[in-house]
Amino acid sequence: MTRAIFQALLSHWRRNPLQLFTLLAGLALATALWSGVQAINAEAQASYDAAAATLGEGTFDQLTRRDGQPIAQGTYVALRRAGWLVSPVTEGRLNGVHIVGLDPLTAPGGLGTVRIGNGADVGAFLSGRGQVFGRAEVLDALESGPEKIVSPDVAPGTIITDIGVAQRLLDRPNQIDRLIVAQTQPIRQQPLSVVAPDLTRRVAQSGSDLGRLTDSFHLNLTAFGLLSFAVGIFIVNGAIGLAFEQRRSVVRTLRALGVPLRRLMFAMAAELVVMALIAGTLGVALGYVIASLLLPDVAATLQGLYGATVAGTLQLRPTWWLSGLAIAMGGTFMASGTAFWRLAHLPLLAGGSPRALTMASGRSARIQGAIALVLLCLATILAVSAQGLIAGFALLGSMLIGAALALPFILDRVLAVAERFATGVRSRWFWADTRQQLPGLSLALAALLLAMAANVGVSTMVSSFRLTFTGFLDQRLASELYVTAEDPTQAKAMIAYVAPKVRAVLPIQSAAAQIAGQPTEVFGARDDATYRDNWTFLSKTTDAWDDVASGKAILINEQLSRRSGLTLGDIVPLGDRSFKIVGIYGDYGNPIGQAIITEVAFSSLYPEIEPLRFGLRLTPADVPELVKSMQTDLGIPSANMINQAGIKKFSLDIFDRTFTVTTALNILTLAVAGFAILMSLLTLAALRVPQLAPAWAMGLTRKELGLLELIRAVMLAVLTACIALPLGLALAWALLAIVNVAAFGWRLPMFLFPLDYLRLGGFALLAAGLAALWPAWRLARTPPSDLLKVFSNER
Amino acid sequence: MNVKALILCFVPVFAQAQGFAGLGADADGFSVPQPDPTFQFPADHGPHPDYRIEWWYITANLTDAAGNPYGLQWTLFRSAMAPETRGGWDDPQLWMGHAAVTTSDDHYVTERLARGGIGQAGVTAAPFRAWIDDWEFDGIENGTLKATGPDFGYDMTLSAQGPLVRQGLQGYSVKSASGQASYYYSQPFYQISGTLHLPEGDVLVSGTAWLDREWSSQPLADDQTGWDWFSLAFDDGARMMGFRLRQTDGQDYTSATWIAADGTPTPYANGALNATPLTDTTVAGHTLPTQWRLQLPAQGVDVTVTAVNTDAWMTTSVPYWEGPVEIEGSAKGVGYLEMTGYE
């Protein structure tokens, strides 16, 4: 019996291959977008984890010098001799490769992710030429020297080697950057302040700094993936709904012939599982392609924005495959829920004509409208009151689903109004006919709505991020040239040398501190017009900079303010002094607190810190010449001088890459929505013939009918776009003002980009137009005999 | 990767059966011990970097005021990847420290690893000083001894009550029938006292200690699977060193030195010493004998040697058993037992 049931059910697909294609393609595309984004995120995360494991971040406390200078090797030995189980790390960049030198004998985490196979030559690792471990492409970038061992688990862009080899490669003999503190220490060890008073202990953070820094970027990507998936699920829902609707008569016949309902449901569920598996597999494969195409750009973005190195090539991860298949399966059943419910409640003896595609009529439309209203009300309440990530996502969900459900109702009202104001029989017929077609297209239009809203939302978010971040760079990189001296002597010589050539020399110095229990980096700033002119605040008192200059006031960043609850007017103790908060500024992407006091107050609090970094103010055109002369006259290597214009150009390049990724995803989602429209129109085409035949009989040519179909599709897309724009902006607002704050502790200001929206709208219309083109062309070519049949074979 | 485990492959003393094979008999670039050595002191208290392995090995039998027995171990191993020294991180000399305190109920163990060349670990001959991290063995006639671990530590003073003793033939100790040998001398006559820092508090202790100095490049033969080593201090002032090297064919290679109370050594070649396991104990999944019968008929010795605490398992990178023993039988006394190579 089962065979016969499947034969009957599956024969439907053989006769309607297009529907099968829609279903599979929709599901595959949805899965592809989702899993592509997931793959990128997973790859990046794996890279951070590898980096964290390599560097011992997160697991172990670290010792560094308060002034940020390298630790002398003697200090390391002194600590060991005083009973401190610490392990040295020397790291640096060579030919763009991050070189990490470890001492395997003392490193508490061993060599992290490096696995030396059986028979590995430890002697070779520890002495002589030495060995370097890294990914193949990284090793290639390294000149000859140590023996190269390919090790794919090492963090991308990184090589791991013995500390002796690293010091030799980097030409930094006897210099150590930090010490990893083993978790278990012996008894009776001398206090750190006695053995090495110039070192400071940084407590292990759960979750790497890199991870938290880049979370923001990944949250954006994840949101995009989720929205894309929602679009895809709408398509799948439409395809499944249509298939179930069209098979209604078959189902009824089967049941009349004695197939039990449960068996039938089981068979249809099994059919869907197989389809979900096929589509899921295709989707994951497609997602892999998308991810591997986009990953180099994403990697470049992350590298540029946060200095996080992500491998440019994708590895296949089993969890990712499985989650892709699971999401395809889950999505299918989510999309088929209503179809199954209706199937289960299908009366055995319902009236003859199929109720296909009339869902927006009557009672079900009213129910849908009511649900939409409830969801939109909920979204409004959440928008006012939401705090925290879950509430933020609930807001996103209720807003999007509510809007999608409300769409048919809104369009129907708009069309009804248009119909009322239409003059002439032909245009009234056009509007009425469009309304009649609306139920069949509403799912595809909802998909388009979501796709556009997602695109508007994400574009706004990314562009706002770019604008904020470049503004932030302008503020932070106000000086034209940044110079790092190697030691205080060189610093003094440099200041004397440049004094006559520049407008101002601004020392950049910082110290680690605790403010209100939060780890905070305190900066000492010189009172200078540079800050007064460029620094923007979220809130401040009128004479903030004057107060800071007086040595009695402090400026803090948004993160510190949000976490500690400190606000304007609060008093902050620091060392033996106390400061009044006079300003709060945005500090995007910084995971910890930051505060600024005046230079004088800073040096009285931290007399041991001598500034080595300086910002120089001069005419931008003079920068290259000054760089050259400082190189020759002072011997400052060019690597220690950073041209501000170069950094900004680099940052903008990075953002352009982000936009490449975003635009690619935008176009993909719109293509998916366009595809949904195409499929809906094609499915409707057969049903449309009886509706169009009278118009044809009354004197419209087939060509006119085709053109009207095209116009109708584009017009519906325009209407949908009009609704999608405010929805997308609301989405962007929720992402920036609620989700971002909940996730990272800072709020991104929102900017509007009308030109972008216009371009997006153009894309959407293009997608809809392209989608309608073929059905319209087919309609224009319908043989007259088919249209005549409507009259001769009326039943 | 477990570098530490791999590093230990360079320390053949502890290597299990498979580790010996890798070492081979040909000492690639390293010097090989020759018969009839002439030791130069204090120079020979210092390291011999042209030999592959070397150790400064102190064991002590202690009692507190109430007469409770304690064991103490302080060991510094040197293992060379090449027969030379270089400054800085390139130094091929690797150092490993093991420290332990054994009470009748507990056994505390800890381990340190370091590279030579940067000052973190090393040995100087004059003035004599051996160290790794904060552990120190300072002065060979009258010295101090210090070690710390996560849950214990000790601060001791040593005083030699007798002469240095050359083991084997004038310090040339043969380890197999095929001729593998090491240079080996001891100071078995230390009086030791000081403080043990234990979780339950500091304990003042005193007793006798024994220093073993040994260096070689090819100590064991291919067919040898492990060893049982005894250092015994009899109540009458005499000392005895004995070891049994187990072979894959089930045969043993034994060696012993009888040390009279005045320090005069009498070496005994293979076969003179009988070491018979009496009681097996399973410790950390390894079954090994914790009670022995030792017979050296030439000196009228027939004693039973019993572990003070059978659970003296050294949970170091390569694990082994090392702990204090008590002697009953033809003579009474205390001593130390080390057993390696038990699967």
Next chain:
Amino acid sequence: MRLGQTRPRLMSDQNNEATMLLSVTDLRKTYATADGPFDVLRDVDLTLAAGQTLALTGESGSGKSTLLHLIGGLDTPDGGQIMLDGTELTALDDTGRARMRRETVGVVFQQFNLIPSLRIVDNIAFQAQLAGRHDTAWCATLADRMGLTSQLHKYPEQLSGGQQQRVAIARTLAPRPKLVLADEPTGNLDEATAAQVLALMLELVADTGAGLLMVTHSDRLADQMQRRLHLARGKIA
């Protein structure tokens, strides 16, 4: 004589119980309407023996189709009993009724109800496969007798109405049901085709020895049945 008169009746009753393919007792079906409950069927009794043919006539809305659906296990009554082939149909649950539809009853609908995506050959074999009684030779015979041999590889939409109904009849007879129910089987056909299709159906039903209950409003068709019952406003007249 009274005794003599009674005995045969008793025997005949007993005979009824044993050999009657279908017996319907006190059947009632009510629909809720805007004007209150409306009895579609009231106290309907009828019997049908194996091999017998019975016409059920009546005006539109007299309850003929409802009665047929109830007997076919497609719908459930509000009172009364239906015994079909020794089983009390009215006592079965949904699964049991589905099994009855599969294995005991065959229904020929006015709308044919073919499966549009299956070819004719598969449509004919379909119900027999569901019932687990597929017989290729018998299906071929049916197709031959119905004059469908040249149409086997077409789809339903490519066939005329008369041909489609012949497919539906062949499908119904393929599993050799004990009772064939036909609901206006020729209602969608012109007169000449209708006569042809009906003749074929009667001939084949007779060959399989099945009982036939046909709903029709045509006296001419009803006359070709062995018995005839008239239904008026939900009651057997």
